[in-house]
Amino acid sequence: TRTPVNVTVTGAAGQIGYALLFRIASGHLLGPDVPVRLRLLEIPQAVKAAEGTAMELDDCAFPLLSGIDITDDAKTAFDGVNVALLVGARPRSKGMERGDLLEANGGIFKPQGEAINAGAADDVRVLVVGNPANTNALIAQRHAPDVPAERFTAMTRLDHNRALSQLAKKLGVSVTDIRKLTIWGNHSATQYPDLFHAEVNGRNAAQAVDDQAWLENDFIPTVAKRGAAIIEARGASSAASAANAAIDHVFTWVNGTAEGDWTSAAVVSDGSYGVPEGLISSFPVTAKDGRYEIVQGLEIDEFSRGRIDASVAELVEERDAVQGLGLI
Ligand code: NAI
Numbered sequence: 001t002r003t004p005v006n007v008t009v010t011g012a013a014g015q016i017g018y019a020l021l022f023r024i025a026s027g028h029l030l031g032p033d034v035p036v037r038l039r040l041l042e043i044p045q046a047v048k049a050a051e052g053t054a055m056e057l058d059d060c061a062f063p064l065l066s067g068i069d070i071t072d073d074a075k076t077a078f079d080g081v082n083v084a085l086l087v088g089a090r091p092r093s094k095g096m097e098r099g100d101l102l103e104a105n106g107g108i109f110k111p112q113g114e115a116i117n118a119g120a121a122d123d124v125r126v127l128v129v130g131n132p133a134n135t136n137a138l139i140a141q142r143h144a145p146d147v148p149a150e151r152f153t154a155m156t157r158l159d160h161n162r163a164l165s166q167l168a169k170k171l172g173v174s175v176t177d178i179r180k181l182t183i184w185g186n187h188s189a190t191q192y193p194d195l196f197h198a199e200v201n202g203r204n205a206a207q208a209v210d211d212q213a214w215l216e217n218d219f220i221p222t223v224a225k226r227g228a229a230i231i232e233a234r235g236a237s238s239a240a241s242a243a244n245a246a247i248d249h250v251f252t253w254v255n256g257t258a259e260g261d262w263t264s265a266a267v268v269s270d271g272s273y274g275v276p277e278g279l280i281s282s283f284p285v286t287a288k289d290g291r292y293e294i295v296q297g298l299e300i301d302e303f304s305r306g307r308i309d310a311s312v313a314e315l316v317e318e319r320d321a322v323q324g325l326g327l328i
Contacts, residue, residue: 002033002034002035004037004067005034005035005036005083006121007036007037007039007081007082007083007084009038009039009085009087010084011087012040012088013046013047014088015237016243017053018239019239019240020085021057022056023243023244025038026060026062028247030250034064037065038067039070039078040069040077041071041073041077042070043088044072050070074114078119082121084116086128086136087129088108089109098321099325101132102132102325106325109140109143110139116144117143126140127155127253128152133266134279134282134315134318135319136154137154137280138319139322150291153280154187154265155245155266156282157252157265158238158244159187159193159224160181160264162193162241179260179262180284181195182194182282183282184304184307185281186266186281186314187266188314190314191223191311193220197284226238253290256287256288262286265285265292267280269283269294273300281312281315
């Protein structure tokens with residue numbers, strides 16, 4: 001039998017945690033033959049709720065689940081961790097300024113980065129889901145200098161999946177007919193879902209759509225503002241779809257992208273496409289041999305250039321703000 005993989009989930013008692021843990025335990029994160037050991041990190045007030053979720057996990061009798069530990073201590077949570085899913089974050093409350101939001105999250109992601117640096121397994125992979133995800137990932141990464149920077153990623157796979165679904169609907173095709181879609185930039189309203197490199201049954205997606213007005217006034221805003229639309233409709237934020245995207249992100253990272261396709265993930269920039277080196281920004285990425293790599297050499301048209309630059313400018317502002325606060 002294989003040694004279990006240590007998977008740590010922060011914010012385990014939250015909405016996304018509730019949708020995520022059962023899929024991890026049933027083998028969807030890493031594959032149907034990989035046993036997992038779960039570590040749940042919560043704040044002290046939510047430990048009891050996490051214990052309740054753990055009771056339900058027990059009650060599923062998942063064959064692949066070899067144990068569950070619950071803690072409110074980051075060092076304990078990340079000791080020996082192989083896959084870290086950083087979901088818990090400080091949400092923006094009414095009237096909260098961006099600086100306060102970044103500062104509150106710095107107070108979470110700095111110690112978590114330090115704990116990962118101190119105790120994680122050599123092969124650790126980190127996915128930040130908690131918002132502002134890109135900048136939270138940057139904070140954690142900067143406090144884990146002994147971990148290769150490429151192991152820190154932030155989630156734009158939900159945006160990617162949303163874009164796939166919107167495009168498939170528009171063209172009356174299946175999501176499996178679409179390849180090479182890209183989300184660029186920040187996981188925020190400035191993100192840029194790019195159809196110009198995407199293919200639908202081998203044909204260029206932007207040409208297949210042939211409707212720039214739809215692209216600019218419908219597709220892009222629908223994808224970028226989908227989170228707000230879900231809150232409006234459901235009375236609660238997207239949780240199951242976010243959990244599903246986190247599963248997809250890690251599964252692809254470990255198991256690879258299909259030949260001739262790519263996906264989207266926020267990874268540390270190597271300076272490609274004019275994105276300042278070191279920023280954690282969303283790119284088209286392939287996964288091979290357990291590594292995400294930025295797809296190189298794509299031509300960027302003028303419209304796309306403007307959109308990418310605007311989202312990257314927002315990431316630069318966030319980075320400068322956390323730098324100004326002494327968080328990195
Ligand atoms: P939630 O509020 O239901 O749960 C968050 C949980 O995190 C709570 O149980 C809270 O106690 C816990 N938490 C807070 N600080 C913590 C800390 N220092 N250590 C451990 N746990 C801590 O929120 P939900 O709906 O589960 O969302 C979680 C995050 O994911 C939010 O920041 C949300 O904005 C973000 N999100 C990101 C998406 C993406 O595409 N990147 C999509 C959807 C949500």
